[in-house]
Amino acid sequence: MNTANKLTIFRMILVPVFMIFLFSDINNAQYIAAAIFILASITDALDGHIARSRNQITNFGKFMDPLADKILVSSALISMIELGKIPAWVVVVIIAREFAITGLRVIAASEGITIAANKLGKIKTITQLIAIIALLFNNYPFRLINLPFDQIMIYVAVFFTIISGIDYIYKNKEVLHSGDR
Template sequence: MNLPNKITISRIALVPIFMIFVIPIPDATVNLPMLSFLKNEMLSINKFINSYGNYVAAVLFIIAASTDGVDGYIARKRKLITAFGKFLDPIADKLLITAALIALVQRDVVTGWAAMIIISRELLVTGMRLVAAGEGQVVAANKSGKIKMVCQTVAVSVALLNNFPFSLVTDIKIDAYLMLIAVIVTIYSGIDFFAKNIKVIKPDDM
């Protein structure tokens, strides 16, 4: 396995670590009688998560998201572009964004509608890629998809940081506006992706 693919896999590995810091231990688990001997420890962990978890998660999210550009750059510069890398890279992006959105919805930071639209687009695009893969073809991410990823990353990062650094100068919920922009760009990129790649799925019927 080459270096770019290892970096991509490391991005996937960061997803569960990110989730640990952004989602508190469920109350049902904390209050389980069989885990009563760990209740104080779990409460302490939840206190840390509720106070600082978002910031730790934001750092992990930004690190994971930034590796997207790193693995692509290395793959192009060293001519290490592979079909596996083209397939895995967008999957890693989708796992990261989906995990972040689910966590933010659970914490009432992002609306369910915004998360549903973004996640639905990712699932539809992934489905198309799987069908294309079954036909022996690999559909790489396009330019609008990359722009979409940047918009989503910025919106999620600001939401995780509780509007920092914008909170230093305004009380306006900038993260809400950034998420709206991300949703609009996501819808556009989905339409653009399907318009450009629909023939890949059913070339004989078009």
């Protein structure tokens, strides 16, 4: 097993640890959860970089890396609903987009087409991670100046989630029609 795949597995292991701290009664546990989430997010960027730079791209990594990312982000977002920090519709929109684009990628793969991540998809991911981190830190330090940065960022993330989803579907619409007769 190569380093990139080990980092992906490590990220998967961090998800339940993140959840345990997020819902723990221990003092400052939410900040520990935030640190774990940040660490897991860093492993996402790091494993992809390592796999590409060392030419260690594997089928395991192609499958598990995006799955680990979706599980990490989805678990954090769903938790934010339970903690009363974001409305459920926000999470439904984000997760629905992930299902739709994953489905599109599966159809494309069955046709021998690879749909790589694009700039809007990367912006979507970054805005989601920033929003989640701001929510985990209870909007600190922005709350000191009464700036609802966490709420602004969650809506920015929703915007880029929708726009990037539309962009992926539009640019790959031929995949959806490739089996039509």
